[in-house]
Amino acid sequence: MTVQDIRSFNRFYTNVIGALDYSRPLYAPYTLTEARVLYELVHSPRTDAADLRAELSLDAGYLSRILAKFEQDGLIERTPSAKDSRRRRITLTARGRETADLLDERSGQAVGSLLATVPAAERPRLSEAMGTIQEVLSTGRPPRREDVVLREPGPGDLGWIVQRNAALYTADYGFNLDYEGLVARIVADYAEDHDPHLERVWIAELHGRAVGCIMCVRDEAPGAARLRLLLVEPDARGLGIGDRLVRACVDFARDVGYREMVLWTNDILSSARRIYQHHGFVLVTEKPHRSFGVDLVGQDWRLDLQGTQD
Known part of the structure; x- marks a missing residue:
């Protein structure tokens, strides 16, 4: 060439x-x-x-x-x-x-x-060629923060969220299939019935590959949004992707008028908890439980969206 x-x-x-x-x-x-x-x-x-x-x-x-x-x-x-x-x-x-x-x-x-x-039979070849261009031109240099794009989910992305959550949490923490079932229900509920004005999913993309995700959905409590399913691929960590995803989620919730944002996590997820604290979330309660085949300490966190903004 x-x-x-x-x-x-x-x-x-x-x-x-x-x-x-x-x-x-x-x-x-x-x-x-x-x-x-x-x-x-x-x-x-x-x-x-x-x-x-x-x-x-x-x-x-x-x-x-x-x-x-x-x-x-x-x-x-x-x-x-x-x-x-x-x-x-x-x-x-x-x-x-x-x-x-x-x-x-x-x-x-x-x-x-x-x-x-483009004939339907040729579209996979076109997509593969575009991915090859991105991959080849990115080879030899480390990824940069500006290479990461946050976008809305496309076809197959919701399934990717389920698959990667299940695979990573099994590999890192020994979760069983119960966790995959939970994620699948969360994603299915969003796909089947969500308000696009009040709920949103973000996919973090690096060189044409999905490397992270987060969801903002309505909580049962009036005026509250719930942050769910924050995930960043191991080989994409260190680029500030988790921070950007949480910031996008919080800003969206504040902009559309939610009064507060809540989330549930477990104390073993130390990196995620540091991101939540950085954005002003406060630990409300924590309680030991056994779920997904392991002993955990569940935590509820809350962020006042009507307080001081950066």
């Missing part, structure tokens, strides 16, 4: 997806870069310019102009950070979310139209 081969493919692909065709209203009235910034804000609702700059490798002045445009259009609000006065938190407004949803819908329709031209 030569440099010209890669450049030729890039020209072909940008033409196929219409990235340079400004006559198409795919992201109008925004550019591709502006649409990407909006995408990042949707998946990290409370962030700041420094985080966005590192995540997208954008010039500081260019990003500042984009954010000024968003603020003028009523898509974002900028407020001082409670932890660092030198930073300003960027938060999507309701109009910003609507705009991001519209752009995402257009993008999905465009890709769907493109896939419709």
